[in-house]
Amino acid sequence: MPLAVQHALTLKMKKALPDFSSEHTLLTAMSKKMGLSLMKVRKIWQRRDILARLQKHHGFALQPHVSTGAKGLKRTATQRRYRGYRLPGGGRKSAFTAVRDSLLVWFETQRCHGHSVKKVHILEQWRLLMTKELLDLRQQSEAAVDRHERAALLQLVSEGEKQLKSSAVDSGRNRLKQLMKDLRAKDMVPDLKTQVSEVDEVVRAKLTYQALDHTLWLTCFGPEAELRERVSKPAVLRANLQSMVLLFADQVPLWLKSGSEKEVYAKWESDPYPQSLLRQELLDHHTRTLADRTSDSQVPPLLSAELPAVTEKRKNSGQRQKRSFADPDAHRYRLTYEARQGLYNLCSDAPLVGKVLPGLLVVHGAHARLNNIDSAGKFISDETFEYNGTLVVRKAKTSAGRLLFGWRKARQSDPELFRRISVMSQPSANVDGVIYVWAQQELAALTPVCIQQRDCYAAAWSSSAAESLLYSNRLQTIIGPKMTASLQLTDTDFSRSFKSLCRSEMDRLRHAGQTALFASGNKEIWHCSHLDLIRCVVSAQDEMSRRQDEKDWIVSGLRRNGILAYKPDLSSGKLVPLTDAECCSARTKPSWLEDRFLWRVGSVPVKPDWSAIAGAQAVADLVEWSLNHPHVLSSEEEALLAVPELPEDLQIPCIESGVLTLSLDLQRTAWRKQLATSDDALAKKRERRDVKAMLALAKKKLHGKLLEAMRHRLKTMSQQQALARLVPRAAEPKSQTKKSVKKNLLKTASKAVVKKMGLAKALKEQKALEDQEALEEQSGSAKPPSTGRVYV
Structure with missing residues (x-):
């Protein structure tokens, strides 16, 4: 009897209960009316509360074999056989409940610690626990006095041995199914693979929020002396707070030439002719041809060419390997697109508005920027940078050679397209220190007052980046390390849709281009041009901007991620909490945001402690x-x-x-x-800690000297001139082996510095001791000689 029917029956019985003198008479009458046994009706009546709770939670249907039950659910189960709903405690009981409970405790403990658990791990742990349980049962059977108790224990041992033996068949597939049900676990593909523990995630997420809140407060209301450490002209920044923009930028890797991986195949390709029938037909064919073969028979041609058509021979080919024309260079062309989203009206009374800003496309090639090369192929202004220890100087009105040559030709074909995006080149198509500084010069013209939030990558931490931020009068805050996928707006609300739009546009262009080649009788593979690449990126960027105008996903995404929590009130001089929108997304946890508005001392956000x-x-x-x-x-x-x-x-x-x-x-x-821990390990940890503290102190002193030098330069030139004369630096990309060697060298050098400092200190103390002894000898020589001493 379906659960919903049992619940409906209990409702009728409750309604009719006042008409009967007792529950027994009610149950007897209902038993006769429904044609059920009195025991069956009594069981239904006894669990009426459980039935009501389950029916309220699941919403089962009165005819579950016809529909799925709950109102509003998709009817995807109508074609499947209905298996009913088992009440709690029903079904077959496990003979080894202790093993099941121990396995559940082990599994949940491993997942609580963030350990990766595979099916094979569960099976091996179950075998281990079952072996221990069988060993205990054998010992209990040997110690048992009653023969019936001993027989029952031996029966359990026999059943356990059968389960262990069956778990070795077919890699334990059947046993694993039952174990997964017992554990109420699911085998799924992870959405994000990370090396950060749950404790690290919580701390890094909260530090990210605190860093943005404190930077926002410092920009609007903080002490000018503290603000001067991060910008060159705090007075100018405070005077233009009404136009301040929050900028969120991150890099998106693109493989545009590859397009979509999936293609559409016909039924005779996806479900080919059975191999057994094909082999039998082929055997019959060989038998006939060998019987008809004579010595005068001619050799058949290699190919009888004909126009391709859907024939029975093609349908019955039996080939299961699906084929497709491939571009040999499709997976070798990688681009980097820096997505930029701006948040406006943060310091005004107008409502918050998001905007998709023109992006940056970084392509392969020597360091160059397309907006500094004119149509004649000459540099517009001077540019100087340092790469791999070599200073590169380019003068205005000199030839740019082959730098960005293909992109320059594409710009001549469609100049309007390149006004909506910036193109730069770098040897590995990544944003390094040089590209970062050039991008800051472009952004300085778009937004005079800006707080930008970026992820933790090397270019954002370079000395060139610090100089460019100070000269452009901009502040920067970061996303915590390894937290970009959870908190960065580009990753949560932009990247996936943007990549999909790029692939769709590339598929459209490829189809049109390949069709045109086939129409002209050319069977070559279509290759996309630089103009096709820029069209894909710009079309996807325009579509994301159109979606922003319709739905305003920038503001809602920042609220969901917990990034946007305050709005400055210039009249009161405080940060006003924003609590009128939904907060917390599927990539975050409520525990990250529970104290979101409590990290304040009075009205001042606390400074993050990294x-x-x-x-x-x-x-x-x-x-x-x-x-x-x-x-x-x-x-x-x-x-x-x-x-x-x-x-x-x-x-x-x-x-x-x-x-x-x-x-x-x-x-x-x-x-x-x-x-x-051993004493040697503790000594090594102590030494590493001392070296790290010494290097941090040295960096702090160098940062102070760098700020003084930059402020001195601004006394003799404007911000634009200082930015133009800035010489960005970029390191040579090295392999992982070279990085590890360099890391070891730095460690060795740091240890050597510490040892040398200790040796210098010891020598200094020894010299002071020797000087003191010399003074004592000189003072002793002025005294008369003592009796019994002989001086030579």
Whole structure:
């Protein structure tokens, strides 16, 4: 009987209950009326509350074999056989519930720690637990006195051995199905593969929010002395706050020549002729031809050419390998598109408006920018940059040679197209220090006052980037490391749609171009030109801009990601929280945003403590260590470990200041880990920590000197002149091997510096000691000689 029918029956019984003297008479009458046994009706009446709860939650239909049940659901199950709904506790009972429960605890523990679990891991863990359980059952059977109890235990052992034996058949596929049901788990492809733990994600997301909030407050209301450390002219910036723009930029890799991977195939291609019939027909054909073959028979031609047509021979080909014409260079042409979205009216009374700004397309080639080369192939203005230790100087009105030659020809064909996008070239088609500075010069002309948010990539952290930001009077805040896919607007709301539009446009152009080639009798592969590439990118950019005008996905995306939380109120001098829109997306967690409006001291957002990233990593390592080293301490050991301070490894500023707190269990685990670590390992950690602190101090001093030098330059020239004379620098792209060698060299050099500093200090102390001894000898020589001493 369907659950919905049972629930309807209980409702009728409740309605009719006042008409009967007792529940027994009611159940007896309903049993006769429904034609059911009294026991069946009594069971239905006893679980009426469970039936009501399940019916309210699932909304089952009275005829589940006809429809799916719940109102408004898609009727996708009408063609499948209805198997009913099993009430909790129903069905076959497992003989090894302890093994199932232990496996569930193990599985959920692994997932809580973020470990990757495969099906084979579940099967191996089940075999391990089952083997231990069978061993315990054998021991219990040997110790059992009652023969019936011993027989029951041996029966369980026999059944367990059968399950273990069957799990080795067909890679344990059937056993795995049952285990997946018991664990209520699903085998799915991950949406994002990351090396960041859950603890790291929470900390980095919150630091990202705090960095933007503090930068926004500093720009609008912060002390001018603090603002002067990040911009060259704070007074000019404050005077133009009404036109301030929040800029969100990120790089999108593109393989435009490849287009879509999928193609449409006919039925006789996707479902070909059965191989068994084909082989039998081929065998019969060989038998006939060999029987008719004589010595005078001619050799058949290699090919009997004819016009291609859908014949029975083609339909019965049996070829399952699907074919397609391929461009040999399709997967070798990679581009980088820097998407830019702007948020306007942040400091005005007008409603917030988003806008898709002209993007930047970085292509392969030597460093160059198309907007600095005129139609005659000459440089418009001087440009100087440093690449791989070599200074490159290009003078105005000199020939640009073959730089961006194909793109220059495409610009001559359609100049209007290139006004909506910027084109630059770099050897690996990536944004490095040189491209970054050139892009800042373009953006400075678009938005005079700007706060830009970017991800953590090398170019944004270079000294050239710092100089360009100071000269252009712009501020920059970053997305936490490894958090771009979850928080960056380009990744969450732009990239996927943009790539799909580019592929669709390329497919359209390829079809039109290939059709034109075939129509002219040419069977060559169609190759897209530079003009085709720029058309794909610009058409996708225009479509995203049109969608923005219709739906305003920029503002809604920033609110969902938790990035946009405040709006400056210039009249009151405070940041006003924005709580009138939906917050939290499928890529974030509510725990990241619970304290979104609480990171303030009064009305001032707190300054992010980036040492919390190192603290979160240390905590994640500590949690992982505690999982792999379970140990129960005695009361004496717990008393010894309950000390007021943490081990040296966890004496991090963010923990000492209370930004990141540890529970008592984690503190004890930290001391257990400290005691279990060898002295040599602790000494190496201490040395690395000292070297890191020394390098951080050196960078801070160099940053201060760099700011002084840049401010001195601005006293003699304007911002535009300083930006034009800036010499950006870019490092040579190296392989992973060279990077590791360089890293090791830096470590060795840092250690050598520390040792040399210690040696210099020791020599200085030794020299001071020798000088003191010399002075003592000189003072002693002025005294008369003592009795019994002989001086030579």
